[in-house]
Amino acid sequence: MPYFNFSPAERQTKYNLMKKFYAFVQKEFYHIFRDTRTMMILFALPIALVIIFGYALNNDFKNIPIGILNQSKDQTSEKLIHRIVGSGYFVVEQTLEKPQDIPKAFKSGKVKLVVFFPSSFQQDLYHAKKAPVQLIADASDINTAINTTSYLSGIIGEFNNENGRENSGGVQLSSRMIFNQRLLSVYLFIPGVIALILLIISALLTSVTLAREKETGTLELLSISPISPYMIIIGKVIPYLILSLLNSFIIILLGIFVFGLPMVGSVALLILACFVYTVASLSLGILISTRVETQQAAMFASLVSLMMPTMLLSGFIFPIESLPLPLQLISNIIPATHFIILIKSIMIKGAGISLIWKPFFILIAMTAVFILVSIQSLKRNK
Amino acid sequence: MRNILVLVRKEFLQIFRNRQLLPFMTVLPVVQVILLTFAANYEIKNLRLGIWDLDQSASSSQLVHKFTGANFFQATDLIDNQKKADDLLMQDAIDLVLVIPKDFEKNSKLQNSPPAVQFQINALNNSKAGIVQNYANAITQDFMSELRGNANVIGSAKIIPVTNFWYNPTLNYKTIMLPGIVAEVMTLIIILICALNVVREREIGTIEQLNVTPLKKHEFILGKLIPFWFIGHFIFWAGIALGRLIFHIPMVGSLGLLELFLAIFLFVPLGIGLFISTAVETQQQALFTSFFFIILFILMCGLFTPVETMPDWAQWVNQLNPLKYFVEVNRLILLKGSGFAEIYPFILKMFVYGIGINALAIWRFKKTS
Numbered sequence: 070m071p072y073f074n075f076s077p078a079e080r081q082t083k084y085n086l087m088k089k090f091y092a093f094v095q096k097e098f099y100h101i102f103r104d105t106r107t108m109m110i111l112f113a114l115p116i117a118l119v120i121i122f123g124y125a126l127n128n129d130f131k132n133i134p135i136g137i138l139n140q141s142k143d144q145t146s147e148k149l150i151h152r153i154v155g156s157g158y159f160v161v162e163q164t165l166e167k168p169q170d171i172p173k174a175f176k177s178g179k180v181k182l183v184v185f186f187p188s189s190f191q192q193d194l195y196h197a198k199k200a201p202v203q204l205i206a207d208a209s210d211i212n213t214a215i216n217t218t219s220y221l222s223g224i225i226g227e228f229n230n231e232n233g234r235e236n237s238g239g240v241q242l243s244s245r246m247i248f249n250q251r252l253l254s255v256y257l258f259i260p261g262v263i264a265l266i267l268l269i270i271s272a273l274l275t276s277v278t279l280a281r282e283k284e285t286g287t288l289e290l291l292s293i294s295p296i297s298p299y300m301i302i303i304g305k306v307i308p309y310l311i312l313s314l315l316n317s318f319i320i321i322l323l324g325i326f327v328f329g330l331p332m333v334g335s336v337a338l339l340i341l342a343c344f345v346y347t348v349a350s351l352s353l354g355i356l357i358s359t360r361v362e363t364q365q366a367a368m369f370a371s372l373v374s375l376m377m378p379t380m381l382l383s384g385f386i387f388p389i390e391s392l393p394l395p396l397q398l399i400s401n402i403i404p405a406t407h408f409i410i411l412i413k414s415i416m417i418k419g420a421g422i423s424l425i426w427k428p429f430f431i432l433i434a435m436t437a438v439f440i441l442v443s444i445q446s447l448k449r450n451k
Numbered sequence: 452m453r454n455i456l457v458l459v460r461k462e463f464l465q466i467f468r469n470r471q472l473l474p475f476m477t478v479l480p481v482v483q484v485i486l487l488t489f490a491a492n493y494e495i496k497n498l499r500l501g502i503w504d505l506d507q508s509a510s511s512s513q514l515v516h517k518f519t520g521a522n523f524f525q526a527t528d529l530i531d532n533q534k535k536a537d538d539l540l541m542q543d544a545i546d547l548v549l550v551i552p553k554d555f556e557k558n559s560k561l562q563n564s565p566p567a568v569q570f571q572i573n574a575l576n577n578s579k580a581g582i583v584q585n586y587a588n589a590i591t592q593d594f595m596s597e598l599r600g601n602a603n604v605i606g607s608a609k610i611i612p613v614t615n616f617w618y619n620p621t622l623n624y625k626t627i628m629l630p631g632i633v634a635e636v637m638t639l640i641i642i643l644i645c646a647l648n649v650v651r652e653r654e655i656g657t658i659e660q661l662n663v664t665p666l667k668k669h670e671f672i673l674g675k676l677i678p679f680w681f682i683g684h685f686i687f688w689a690g691i692a693l694g695r696l697i698f699h700i701p702m703v704g705s706l707g708l709l710e711l712f713l714a715i716f717l718f719v720p721l722g723i724g725l726f727i728s729t730a731v732e733t734q735q736q737a738l739f740t741s742f743f744f745i746i747l748f749i750l751m752c753g754l755f756t757p758v759e760t761m762p763d764w765a766q767w768v769n770q771l772n773p774l775k776y777f778v779e780v781n782r783l784i785l786l787k788g789s790g791f792a793e794i795y796p797f798i799l800k801m802f803v804y805g806i807g808i809n810a811l812a813i814w815r816f817k818k819t820s
Contacts, residue, residue: 107736114743121747125765126756130581133759149610175617176789178779181759194610201613208616209786211624212493212578213757219585222612229609241567242591244584246574247540254577269742277735362471365647368738369475372643373483376746377636381487386755388576391492413575418541 089296093304101308111274111312112319115266119320122262123328127254133217134162136180138171141190149202152228153184158220175207182206182217248417259324260412261385264405266320267343268350268379271313273371275306275354280367283358298447306351313351317343321416333419342411345432349404352439359446379405407431454666458674466678476644476682480636484629484690485697491628495579496523501545503530508556510598514568517594518549523586536571546573547583559598618703618786625698630781631754633690638720638774639745641683645724646737648675649816654734672813676721683717703788712780712794715801719773722808729815748774776801 102108135153139146153159162180165171174180185203194200204221206214249256279302282288291301321339324330332339354371361367380386382396383405392400400406407428414420414428422429467473500518504511519526527545530536539545548571552558558566570587574580619626652658661671694700723744731737750756751765752774761769769775780797783789 106732107739110736110739114739118743118746121765121768122750125751125761125769127760131760145610172787176783176787176793178783178793199609199611201611203613203615205615205617207787208619208622209627209782210753210757211619211622211627213759214616214619215622218612218614218616219582222614223585225610225612241565242570242588243567244570244572244587246572246580249574249577249580252574252577252580256574257576257578265746269746270739273738273742277738281735364734365651366471366475368647368734369472369643372738372742372745373475373479373640376639376742377483377487377632377749380749381490387490387492388495388579390497391494392490393492396486396490417575420541424542 086295089294090300090304093294093296093301094307097305098308101312111270112316115270115316115320116323118266119259119262119323120327122258123255123324126258126262130158130216130220132157133159133182133213134180135159135217136163136165136171136174136183137161138165138168138183138185140167140188141186143191145194146186146190146202149225149228150184153221153224156220156224158224159217171205180207181210181213182221184221253329255324255328255330256413256417258385259328259330260409260416261380261383261405263317263320263324263412264346264383264408265376265379265385267313267317267347267408268353268405269372269376270316271309271347271350272354272357272375273368274309274313275351276357276361276367276371277364278305278309279355279358280361280364284363299444302355302443306355310347310351313347314343317347325416330416332416334415334421338422338425339412339415342408342415342429345429345436346404346408346411349432349436349439352436352443353404356439356443356446359443379403382406384409401431402435404432404435454670455674455677458666458671459677462674462678466682476640477685480640480686481689481693484633484636485693487632488625488629488694488698491624491632493624495582498524498546498583499527499544500524501528501530501536501539501548502526503536503548503550505553506551506555510556510559511551513598514551514555514591514594515549517590518587521586521590540571540573543573546579547571547587549587559595626700627782627786628754629694629698629700630691630785631752631778633687633694634774634777634781635749635752635754636690637683637686638748638777640686641679641717641720642724642727642741642745643738644682645676645679645721646727646731646741647734648679649725649728650731650734650737653728668816669813672725672809672816676718676725679721679724680714680717683720684713687713700785702785704784704790708791708794709780709784712777712784712798712801715798715805716773716777718805718809719801722805722812723773725812726808726815729812748772751775752778754778771804773801773804 137150139150150161154161163174165174165183168185171183171185174183183203183205185205187201187203190200190202202225204218206218208214246252279288282291282305288301292298294301296304318340321330321343325332353375357370358367361370378399382389382392382400383403384400385405389397389400389406410428411425411432414425466476502515502518504515515526518524524547528535528539530539530548536548540548550569550571552567552569555566555568568591570584572580572583572587616622649658652661666674691700695702724741727737727740727744731740751758751761751769751772754774758766758769758775776797780794783793783797
């Protein structure tokens with residue numbers, strides 16, 4: 070209803086209410102910003118996390134410790150070993166004497182793979198024209214096992230090729246790596262880390278704050294004030310919205326300026342994406358707070374039930390397309406999944422709104438559902 | 452001793468009385484472990500292939516067949532210009548564009564002008580792009596040697612790599628993910644409950660009441676730690692048992708040895724939680740600080756991303772990551788069947804770490820504050 074439809078008296082009460090609401094929000098701000106220790110934690114920890122992960126998390130393939138078991142000791146095998154070491158991908162950690170030593174090397178965990186030249190290697194090479202070399206991988210670490218064997222096979226293939234032992238098939242192969250020419254892992258990890266940190270911080274902050282008010286009984290006190298309960302909740306959330314948004318901008322700037330994440334798309338869209346995601350996370354926090362009685366329950370609910378699923382099902386760690394179908398469905402109801410798509414599309418691919426309206430829409434719909442369910446729970450509690 | 456037992460009993464009573472919190476510490480983590488283990492899969496298949504065939508010859512369509520025949524790729528779109536390729540890559544509708552040049556067939560019959568095949572790969576996920584490139588190269592090279600016959604290969608010797616995957620020949624991710632995720636969830640819960648519990652007592656003032664009891668500082672702390680030590684055991688073994696039932700995770704080594712490691716290990720997350728509780732004022736601060744350490748431990752423990760490729764400083768810092776040791780011990784005992792001699796250094800490290808962090812926490816812990 071437009072403002073001018075009210076009678077002057079009504080207009081006056083509306084105005085007073087707005088003033089009270091404003092005063093209330095101001096009070097909340099004071100509450101939060103007065104607590105410098107919490108403020109420090111809120112800003113310092115996410116920054117520290119992004120910096121540590123940005124540098125430390127990578128699946129760039131290098132310096133893999135391997136063992137060499139050379140029973141042939143001929144020129145070709147020595148040359149191949151030299152070649153393997155020269156590639157920079159591998160470091161010879163251990164030289165083994167006999168095949169019986171292999172289990173010991175693996176059990177001590179020192180090497181990830183053993184290259185085994187049998188004593189018949191030279192003979193096979195010159196007489197049978199085919200000399201098998203064993204690549205024995207410790208597959209208790211599967212990714213490393215797959216990568217090491219495939220890189221080593223590649224090196225051996227090249228080695229054959231250079232020495233005229235095999236025809237490469239006579240084809241020139243070239244690959245263009247689209248969106249990520251240098252195959253950097255920060256393109257994969259930074260968006261995931263941002264999504265995870267923002268979700269946890271926002272959801273945690275609101276759920277814990279509201280639960281604390283419940284626990285200490287101050288929420289009841291507020292409920293007899295002239296401001297409506299919904300206004301109270303909105304007033305409580307606004308400072309956190311600003312805090313979380315600030316946090317998200319700092320993290321994204323770090324990603325761009327420290328870790329070289331590109332910013333191809335529109336800044337306005339990126340800000341919108343952060344806003345929508347933060348609001349979704351905050352409303353998830355509100356929802357959690359309406360369902361629990363104590364701070365501790367709110368904390369466990371947000372941390373235990375959000376952290377691991379968000380990490381593993383949002384496409385951050387495991388690719389979504391390789392999840393089994395039921396988990397793909399769950400992945401779709403995780404807000405971070407959509408935010409990661411948005412960040413990658415806007416920042417790295419430079420996608421416009423026509424390509425990414427869907428994740429936006431889903432996040433907004435989620436927010437609406439969280440809020441509706443929260444209102445339901447609040448009403449029932451009364 | 453009696454004092455400790457009384458306190459342990461009181462803590463247990465409090466834990467079991469709290470109906471809202473109890474499931475979060477017991478049932479939920481175990482359910483989560485099982486659910487998340489199903490997600491543990493990096494396997495890449497059904498990659499969506501866009502085909503841009505400029506040659507339109509018999510050979511080029513054979514090459515396309517070779518690609519789509521492999522389990523790895525499925526053809527989705529025919530492409531005839533770069534704009535379409537760019538659009539499809541942008542929409543995430545395809546993972547790879549196979550560009551077969553004009554005169555592919557003609558050139559492949561000539562000896563001195565090899566045809567050039569190009570792959571345009573969506574490299575947002577760098578490790579996936581690397582694997583896609585390897586596969587695509589291998590398929591094309593195979594195809595070309597078949598096409599030209601093996602005439603020029605005969606006569607020259609060749610080294611053939613033979614791959615053996617030990618301890619996990621079927622490359623089943625779940626066998627190693629399950630124990631790893633169990634350890635992660637358990638550590639998460641333990642750090643959190645331990646950090647929150649003590650801060651809460653301080654926040655609501657009940658710690659003052661304990662101050663007037665004859666309890667000593669170390670008795671009070673042991674009384675707090677022991678119940679959580681049992682909860683840690685419950686989460687771990689329930690998760691491992693269900694993992695055995697559902698995913699048939701291998702158990703090559705001795706479970707007794709694993710229990711020995713677990714029993715000592717648990718004092719590390721307990722100590723970390725306790726230490727956090729001495730360094731903060733409110734439950735909220737305790738929570739954020741715990742979150743910080745937990746997420747560091749989980750992402751850097753070597754389960755999801757390799758530890759070897761981290762820079763030196765990170766590897767050095769990672770020496771303080773208890774989960775790193777747990778993931779390693781899981782692999783050693785459950786998959787490789789390592790014995791006490793191999794596990795001993797890990798146990799010793801955890802023992803020293805546990806004593807160190809708990810001593811630090813007890814020293815910082817002021818009963819009177």
